[in-house]
Amino acid sequence: MLKHNEYATFVANQIAMKFNTKTIHGGQENIDPGYGSVMPPIYQTSTYAQSTPGGHKGFEYSRSGNPTRSALEKSLASLENGDFGLAYGSGLAAIDAVLKLFKPGDEIIATKDLYGGSYRLFTAIFENLGIRFRFVEMGEENNIKQYITDNTKMIWVETPTNPMMNIIDIAAVSKIAKTNKLLLAVDNTFATPYLQLPLDLGADIVMHSATKYLGGHSDVVVGGLVVKDEKLAEKLYFIQKASGAICGPQDSFLVLRGIKTLHLRMQRHCENGEAVAKFLKAHPKVGKVYWPGFRDHPNHHIAKKQMTGFGGMISFSTKEDTLESATKVVENLKVFTLAESLGGVESLAGHPASMTHASIPKEEREKTGVVDSLIRLSVGIEDEEDLIGDLEQALG
Template sequence: MKFNTKTIHGGQKHDPAYGSVMPPIYQTSTYAQSTPGGHKGYEYSRTHNPTRNALENAFASIENGNYGLAFASGLAAIDAVLKLLKPGDEVVSTNDLYGGTYRLFTRIYEDFGINFHFIGMKNAERIEEYINKKTKLIWVETPTNPMMNVIDIKAASTIAKKHNVLLAVDNTFATPYLQRPLDLGADIVMHSATKYLGGHSDLVMGALIVKNKALADKLYFIQNASGAICGPQDAFLALRGIKTLHIRMQRHCENGRAVAEYLNNHSKIENVYWSGFENHPNHHIAKSQMDDFGGMVSFTTKGNNYEEAIKILENLKIFTLAESLGGVESLAGHPASMTHASIPKEEREKIGVVDSLIRLSVGIEDEEDLIADLKQAIE
């Protein structure tokens, strides 16, 4: 089954009660039993829910995995991965990553004795320099948030397997439409399903997908024991979103390219970060492990002028100034004060998240309207 078909049919079956084409919303906390322990596969909705199970099957299908898990948020999904570790374990993570992930790592799990190494991974061979007997996990985002750096997943996988270390890849920006990390050797794929998978800015959700049953069993236990599950209504919305992922991503990519090229040729713009440019660091890797380059674009104003960046953000009419990304509508954000505010300024600026940086989530509107909006806001 090819990807476009998987988004609609992958892992799905008609509801056995009445043949419903879409999985019903099973808005229930518990299930009737004929005798103690005698039930139809469902006891309590923290453990299993038919709507959530349908979504988890869809997650697994589109990422070419065997097991999918749905969580209450992307951070809840990351939290479950870190609960595989114990005090004294070490994690090698990219240094350019979502601010909430950095906050979870440093403000929560460092206090529990987990040690983190944040490094630039544009040269994936650097990862090996930080691996020792205590290393249990490599954490990768690619493309990264918000600098759009590209990390070689195959190279990271080779290192992980050599040292018997888990490799987890945050695939939120690319989505499985563009990139499938499990096929490239990753052990765990994570998504903030709030973003492109849901696609309509109407839910908050996280996802994990794996191939290995023993690893899946550990994560299912953590999911049930910790309880950070999504509700059936959100599961239904995410299922609906996945069914149009392929056609939405096609337009996100088309519009992203048009916006990136417009900004790259504008005299008032200093730097444009988009992995589709041939001079973008690791463009050749992006070209080999991705099917296109996505709808996320970051840029800085000429001279890295903070006031000019704020003025642009305040004057946008079609792009909405808001956190998050991946919805059908175009969004603009200021990472230094919004999504990455939890990262200390000195650390932010080391990786390029300067005060003039603007991050765009390019939606699926008409590209001429989007470019006209940027033009009036910039000029």
């Protein structure tokens, strides 16, 4: 995390930089004063020499800080127009750190249809520690108001949601949060800062599973948080240091390398995503298609307002609407790989009900639309003709 005396310099250097430039240079000044390395070096060390007790060059032990991780944290902050970034061993470790801000008796309002791992962490871990979660349909933001009590401390938003691609108006929810003196946290994994900037829309915390689009190559597991408020950053840094759920220098380096091509990859993800979504919508063996770029998609007008594109994540159900039909499609794909995760250069297909969202009870899953016939696609950066051809043969 940025130290206090770095704050003013960091902000001043980031203000005028455009996004594509930030992916290459954001937050990366003076990363190697010793030898002038163009790329951030991998500081594969657990500890650092001290000239006198307590006298060091900014780093003492790699749980509390490591130069490679620090470079990643500064990059994350720059991309999200934040002031403080923190990197963790996974996206769930980042969420875990946020939840440790609260105490037994506190209540959190969360998006109803969210990632299964987030739901599992909320209900199987933190509910047992005395924190209460209320899962709310946020497509209409005013639904939130009736669930706010004196014990409510935070609103947790995921938009677009995983896997139903529902869109939540971040600016509108921010007004509700500020009126009621609540924190607003946004999981920005699907959109990435290339498409959406929650802090600019009023959020207090942005979370990323950097495993996905930020890393971009399906070869690393990392999580990140970005905030603007210094006191909030200090609390999160203390939790990071005390709990130790950090990412290592090699993982930090891999995500930094991935970020440098984020803008180029996202352009292709968006282009291919649109082509695949339109193909699926016109196919006779496909039922519903969930992609925010369609005019009839719920809250399309909100997506158009708060996002600069609609991304490469798509969900769809088979026309037969059965587990067997969905299984047959994903098992017959050749270019798309049947696998967990998303956001890599390669195209992936998943079956949420039995994979990413299996930890959510079936009855609860189906209330949000995660039925057995639902398939989720992470559209990669291959040639769109090959992707569409693969879906054509699998559906046919």
